[in-house]
Amino acid sequence: MSKESLGKQSLTSATEARGLEALISRAARAGKGPAPVERWNPDFCGDLDMEIKADGTWFYLGTPIGRMPLVQLFSSVLRKDADGKTYLVTPVERVGIRVADAPFIAVEMNVSGSGDDQVIT
Incomplete structure (x- = not known):
């Protein structure tokens, strides 16, 4: 795997992790049952x-x-x-x-x- 594709993969993983964190945070704040x-x-x-x-x-x-x-x-x-x-x-x-x-x-x-x-x- 090239450095460039590894960097893109890491960026994608980091972006997905931030998206997941935001989803968890919104769900915790909602508290609507x-x-x-x-x-x-x-x-x-x-x-x-x-x-x-x-x-x-x-x-x-x-x-x-x-x-x-x-x-x-x-x-x-x-x-x-x-x-x-x-x-x-x-x-x-x-x-x-x-x-x-x-x-x-x-x-x-x-x-x-x-x-x-x-x-x-």
């Missing part, structure tokens, strides 16, 4: 090499995604369709991802009442 993914019906754009493992860890290209704001952004546009597959959905695209078990893990639980009146939240 979950995205209305059930109302979006974009075309299928293919599968990503992204997976949610059984322990809840998100992977992209076989590498764990360590940036929690990015995982939170992805989880806000997650949808399981009637075909049984899980997708990341935006108003303009739908991409498939793999989920080893369930896309979410319960981290807290409250139990009230007992018997037929028991409620778990």
Whole structure:
């Protein structure tokens, strides 16, 4: 690879990273609750090499995604369709991802009442 093409690749990666940072920042500021993914019906754009493992860890290209704001952004546009597959959905695209078990893990639980009146939240 030439120095010129390597420089362009680095510039593109840096530009994409800034764009992603801006997207994360806007999503964090919005704070309007979950995205209305059930109302979006974009075309299928293919599968990503992204997976949610059984322990809840998100992977992209076989590498764990360590940036929690990015995982939170992805989880806000997650949808399981009637075909049984899980997708990341935006108003303009739908991409498939793999989920080893369930896309979410319960981290807290409250139990009230007992018997037929028991409620778990």
